[in-house]
Amino acid sequence: EPEVTQTPSHQVTQMGQEVILRCVPISNHLYFYWYRQILGQKVEFLVSFYNNEISEKSEIFDDQFSVERPDGSNFTLKIRSTKLEDSAMYFCASSEDRVDYGYTFGSGTRLTVV
């Protein structure tokens, strides 16, 4: 079964540092997403990406965050100047269709900001 692959599985970083979370979506999928889940809380939408540009973003996705698809396969989330409250599980997801199909999620990157 096709998978969405995320690396690293766990990232520890010092407050104020920049981190890049990496994702390889399923190859024939066209829509890409980042979500986060703070421990014990619900999954929250960050950003969606289609045709090499952001199609929608939430209030959480402020200037601290950016996404990129640097080549044909990787999809990255950059968090600049990390804060303690950025500690969360970050899930990448991809889908073939915008609406009708559920997402396939990667196994996540646990980000710990110390």
Place this chain on the structure above:
Amino acid sequence: RKEVEQDPGPFNVPEGATVAFNCTYSNSASQSFFWYRQDCRKEPKLLMSVYSSGNEDGRFTAQLNRASQYISLLIRDSKLSDSATYLCVVNTGNQFYFGTGTSLTVIP
């Protein structure tokens, strides 16, 4: 008002029991609906889409009532392996909105 609301539970049921989860959503323009399953510290995994006519996948039955903006999931003959958090997910525009999840523990 929350986009998606679920009873967080927990639901503790014996093996073989039937259990039902409910979910309501606030935006009448929502377009598609799903149930996801999430095991502890793992990613959400798609369990099933929810269609207006209702749909069934083995022991799982999902129903959608657009007029009441209500979604349900019924699990029959619960197995120990069904223990997880069940997430109600609603697509509105280009965003998926997740409920906080309902925790299920199936007891031997």
